[in-house]
Amino acid sequence: MEKSRKITVLGYDIQPGKSYEFNFLVARLHTNTPVQIPVLVERAKTDGPVLLLMAGLHGDEINGVEIIRQLIRRKYNKPNAGTIICIPIFNIFGFLNLKRELPDGRDLNRSFPGSVSGSLASQFAYHFMKDIAPVVDYVVDFHTGSAQRSNYSQIRCAFKDATAVELAKVFNPPFIIHSSYIAKSVREAMHKIGKKILLFEGGKTNSIDDNVVKEGLEGVKRLIDHLGMRSFRSDFDSVNRKPIFIGETRWLRAPQSGMLKVFIQNGIAVKEGELLAVVADPFGKLERKIKAPVDGFVFCINEAPIVNKGDALFHIGEVSTEFENEN
DSSP: OOOOOOOEETTEEOOTTOEEEEEEEEEEOTTSOEEEEEEEEEEOSEEEEEEEEEOOSSTTOOHHHHHHHHHHHTTTTOOSEEEEEEESOSOHHHHHHTOSSOTTSOOGGGSOSOOTTSOHHHHHHHHHHHHTGGGOSEEEEEEOOSTTEEEEEEEEEOTTOHHHHHHHHHHOOSEEEEOOOOTTOHHHHHHHTTOEEEEEEEEOTTOOOHHHHHHHHHHHHHHHHHTTSOOOGGGSOOOOOOOEEEEEEEEEEOSSSEEEEEOSOTTOEEOTTOEEEEEEOTTSSOEEEEEOSSSEEEEEEEOOSEEOTTOEEEEEEEEOGGGGGGO
């Protein structure tokens, strides 16, 4: 009889057919109260891949937390083959305060692979890379746009990584956007140790968008099905949509401070020269138009009513010629 794969998470041996809930102790408050991150592990009796679903790396990004919550609530995280690890809230400090950063003001997603003796963020990253990352095969990391910038549902991956692109197509979001590895991000750290990671973006901070949650939920189900961990095929929407591949992207910024009036919807195609918005002063004296600089798609819109000069207003991208036949 073939021996089962050895899987160890946080120092515990994960046995076939068993469920676990661990408290990942990463730090203590100034009151010496322990700060623990819940980690849920479901292993099937049959061997297979290890999939990690993680959210809340930035504490004010709630959509991913809700996606994983619904997966757990509906028991979609119980595989028939392989192992699914869920970390619904990684940055528990930030989530408690509804803030992006840790208490030391550092961005956890710019602190990998971390250090045992570094900053609080660095210690978080170090323990994750030491005690969880080595056992994982695939990762989906859930994020939203920052502040009032709302991202249309999308997967970001490096187009040079053929396996990541194939997994992104399986996830089947509205957009698949080329994104190089950012220094000290969890995506770069996982890539360096040979793990396949997809970055899902959808919605904005401190809010739950039902459409984004549905896109994330259905995408994860398609991925689990594709990896042979559990069949969800009969549940899939009968949508024949193919993702739009975006290569070159650019931010359009506010030419002046003022009130922002947007004329388009997120996720739509625009033509060069098309009017997207105006920024106006409150007294009816000044008004500046923002027009599309190229033909492309808008996949992020700033929803703030008041903006300052230089604020990012729209993220626009051109369709990748590398994947023209995919659309």
